Amino acid sequence: MKQMTMETLQVELGDRSYPIYIGAGLLKVSSYFTDAIRRKQVMIVTNETIAPLYLAQLEASLEGFQVDKTILEDGEQFKNLDSLNNIFDHLLTQKHNRTTTLIALGGGVIGDMTGFAAACYQRGVDFIQVPTTLLSQVDSSVGGKTGVNHPQGKNMIGAFYQPRAVVIDTDTLKTLPAAEVSAGLAEVIKYGLIYDQAFFSWLEENIDLIKELDAAAITHAIKRSCEIKAEVVAADETEQGLRAILNLGHTFGHAIEAYTHYKEWLHGEAVAVGMLMAADLSRRMGRLNEQDCERITKLISRADLPVRPPVSMTKGDFIRYMAIDKKVLDGQLRLVLLESLGRADVTADFPADMLQETLALFTTH
Amino acid sequence: MKQMTMETLQVELGDRSYPIYIGAGLLKVSSYFTDAIRRKQVMIVTNETIAPLYLAQLEASLEGFQVDKTILEDGEQFKNLDSLNNIFDHLLTQKHNRTTTLIALGGGVIGDMTGFAAACYQRGVDFIQVPTTLLSQVDSSVGGKTGVNHPQGKNMIGAFYQPRAVVIDTDTLKTLPAAEVSAGLAEVIKYGLIYDQAFFSWLEENIDLIKELDAAAITHAIKRSCEIKAEVVAADETEQGLRAILNLGHTFGHAIEAYTHYKEWLHGEAVAVGMLMAADLSRRMGRLNEQDCERITKLISRADLPVRPPVSMTKGDFIRYMAIDKKVLDGQLRLVLLESLGRADVTADFPADMLQETLALFTTH
Incomplete structure (x- = not known):
């Protein structure tokens, strides 16, 4: 493998501290994920635009885990309680327990929803952010804001909840408009x-x-x-x-x-x-x-x-x-x-x- | 007013500490509520069984506040995301902001849902528990567990979230089967x-x-x-x-x-x-x-x-x-x-x- 540019930033929040890894090709490096996953179960949440582009790469890095997927429709209009419930349905159908890890693969909408799902599922499970847009990489990686929209207002329902790790693969920007x-x-x-x-x-x-x-x-x-x-x-x-x-x-x-x-x-x-x-x-x-x-x-x-x-x-x-x-x-x-x-x-x-x-x-x- | 039996228990949780007030007739005493309410907005969440019995008493103790109500159907089968959304709808329609206070008037089902709604609304607002069943008085008053059921499992969606106060009026047990x-x-x-x-x-x-x-x-x-x-x-x-x-x-x-x-x-x-x-x-x-x-x-x-x-x-x-x-x-x-x-x-x-x-x-x- 060629020499990679990789930077790490530690977000200091006491026992909720977490690393942000930034660099080209990180999706292909298992350890960034496996270091942050507690047990065997993983649920990747992504959307129909991102799945064909990067889901296979991420799955390849998660060999040996029970990897399940929730693929949502793409767009801010799907950032709602119905999509959230869709994630819960998949988690329960695949019998994910309190040691599961959710991975958000996508932009801000996917990150906000997945983080909120992690905050609520069985009163809180782990999650890893894999932001694939520049905006989400520089905005959602820090601050712990998660949530969904309500017909009467944006981000009206949510929680402050920190990820276990953020993995930013700058190669994902190559497919971004x-x-x-x-x-x-x-x-x-x-x-x-x-x-x-x-x-x-x-x-x-x-x-x-x-x-x-x-x-x-x-x-x-x-x-x-x-x-x-x-x-x-x-x-x-x-x-x-x-x-x-x-x-x-x-x-x-x-x-x-x-x-x-x-x-x-x-x-x-x-x-x-x-x-x-x-x-x-x-x-x-x-x-x-x-x-x-x-x-x-x-x-x-x-x-x-x-x-x-x-x-x-x-x-x-x-x-x-x-x-x-x-x-x-x-x-x-x-x-x-x-x-x-x-x-x-x-x-x-x-x-x-x-x-x-x-x-x-x-x-x- | 006749001499009342009243006991207070402080639950020590650092900056999330809160008092539990226990005694006969407490619903009629404004100060237990007003001391715990930050601003002017209040949303009482209760059910169709409890509302005719105790809602008027509680409202009388909240004179001077903007008091809105969400009255849900009674029963564990309504402890779900739809009821939760019903609470959010009322909060948004009545323009409740981040300084609002939710009051849970009812048993464990109402307490769990209202607490979870408070945990999620605008990423967290205040709430007061008014448990009206003996089970919820001795169980839900302590521990911070909130949440709703999912068709595939009880309490699968929720959060740990502490109330600002718990007001237990033992007179409410007189109407309990x-x-x-x-x-x-x-x-x-x-x-x-x-x-x-x-x-x-x-x-x-x-x-x-x-x-x-x-x-x-x-x-x-x-x-x-x-x-x-x-x-x-x-x-x-x-x-x-x-x-x-x-x-x-x-x-x-x-x-x-x-x-x-x-x-x-x-x-x-x-x-x-x-x-x-x-x-x-x-x-x-x-x-x-x-x-x-x-x-x-x-x-x-x-x-x-x-x-x-x-x-x-x-x-x-x-x-x-x-x-x-x-x-x-x-x-x-x-x-x-x-x-x-x-x-x-x-x-x-x-x-x-x-x-x-x-x-x-x-x-x-």
């Missing part, structure tokens, strides 16, 4: 913006290699992203303070996603534009210099991400979807803004007219 | 048998007062039961060792429940007979003297509990439902046996012929 790689890069860039100017500079230098999925470059980008998320989450387990900076660009982004009915725009694309809007407001407030603001726009653009909202979206649409009028009146509109390139905070203290100017700049009518 | 009071007493007697000879003696002296639901006697019986369960659980959070003694009589009892299709016999009735069978085997092994064995039979009988399995149930039925042949062969049949009156342990080390003699004594063919 380019737009989804870019959407994942939006979150990677976010980590630089909110926490690490040097990482942001490194991204500027390596964005082309990353887009080519160069193993060393993408491995570092993922590792540093997970590290930053782990540091931010560890500093704020209760999700009251610092952790909120992980939402840079999300308030503006959610307005774009809502306006496009969560269909046309990928989450990361909306966040990319949202980050530019937050940067623009930060610049107007004198927190960010013009040059850094331009660097951000340029990097996002080079990552093949949009830099403007949908052309048809008006200032009024933003005000409506962000409920700005009401929230500004109540002093409840809190935004994540940049203090400088590499530092962010959450504040309700910004001039309303500057917010209006930012909205005006990013819309045409 | 006598057979269910007795079934709860089986568990109360169990706590004496496995852990506290003095409590067993106290039960012998006070069994008639308890059956009359004398407030002071029933309050003490519940409090001491909860104390013992809390001590046993605290000594063994991982459920590997000591905690298993809580299952005294359950292996024999489960055979009776399975034989009667979980319909004709109440769980506590089956456990009562199971405890007598465990006591008989303990006596044959020289662990328990004949006199203590007779005291146990007498107390169970005075609690209006059965002392024999169903007349039609044979030794072969027990062997089949307990899977004794296979388990004894594999050395896997572990039973909770008495070391003496007030002490129990779990062991696979008992003579197979003595087990056969016990089965023969309790069956007629």
Whole structure:
């Protein structure tokens, strides 16, 4: 076997600590899985898109175990209690006991559902995350959020539950649509913006290699992203303070996603534009210099991400979807803004007219 | 208001510690609830049997809060994901946020489901237990087990999740069928048998007062039961060792429940007979003297509990439902046996012929 790029990151959570392995070809290496599996039973949960691509590889690495599979339909619309019950049905039919291990093979939807199934099955069994999208690799690997959607709201039903290990095979990105790689890069860039100017500079230098999925470059980008998320989450387990900076660009982004009915725009694309809007407001407030603001726009653009909202979206649409009028009146509109390139905070203290100017700049009518 | 009998027991679990309040008329005292409710939103979950009896009392104690209700059908067959979803629907329709408090008003089924709903709603909200059956008062108040059934197995889906408070109003036992009071007493007697000879003696002296639901006697019986369960659980959070003694009589009892299709016999009735069978085997092994064995039979009988399995149930039925042949062969049949009156342990080390003699004594063919 040729020399592999492989990095390990230990997420420190006391007796719930776990390793994240990152590198090319890891799916083919048994030990990453077998080290984390307690007994003989394994249930792989994946979807119809991922199964033909990577299920056989993973199964080959699990020789000698009782390996059962639950293959769900692909899509956010299947992230619900019915799919969860489908996993439980398979577990019970195949007589999985409390020492079983669930393996989530897929993107964020599969990871969230499998983690929640593991949290609930017989009041908690082990699970291993194998995220196959860049977004899930840099987002769901850390934080322990699991759950499903309810018709009346996303992620309304769930649990905080940590995996035994996360195995990130960067080769799985080779089959990911380019737009989804870019959407994942939006979150990677976010980590630089909110926490690490040097990482942001490194991204500027390596964005082309990353887009080519160069193993060393993408491995570092993922590792540093997970590290930053782990540091931010560890500093704020209760999700009251610092952790909120992980939402840079999300308030503006959610307005774009809502306006496009969560269909046309990928989450990361909306966040990319949202980050530019937050940067623009930060610049107007004198927190960010013009040059850094331009660097951000340029990097996002080079990552093949949009830099403007949908052309048809008006200032009024933003005000409506962000409920700005009401929230500004109540002093409840809190935004994540940049203090400088590499530092962010959450504040309700910004001039309303500057917010209006930012909205005006990013819309045409 | 007349002088009330009220006892408080603090269950010590670090930052998840909570009080159990026990006494007559507590449903009518606002402060037990309001002290444990963080904000303004409350969702009471109860069933169609309990609602007409106690819902108005509880609502009167929650004046000034946003009180919403989910009223489920009564019965173990409704302890499933559909009922759980029904709770989520109500929470979302009434716009309950992460600071809401769920209140479980009912027996074990309501308590298990409501606790699990609280564990999952928005990844965890507060809940208060108001157990209205003797069994749930002495069993579900401590241990943090929540969950629902799956068609293929009981309690297969759930979580460990602690309440903010448990409010036990002993007046609710006045509307409980006598057979269910007795079934709860089986568990109360169990706590004496496995852990506290003095409590067993106290039960012998006070069994008639308890059956009359004398407030002071029933309050003490519940409090001491909860104390013992809390001590046993605290000594063994991982459920590997000591905690298993809580299952005294359950292996024999489960055979009776399975034989009667979980319909004709109440769980506590089956456990009562199971405890007598465990006591008989303990006596044959020289662990328990004949006199203590007779005291146990007498107390169970005075609690209006059965002392024999169903007349039609044979030794072969027990062997089949307990899977004794296979388990004894594999050395896997572990039973909770008495070391003496007030002490129990779990062991696979008992003579197979003595087990056969016990089965023969309790069956007629």
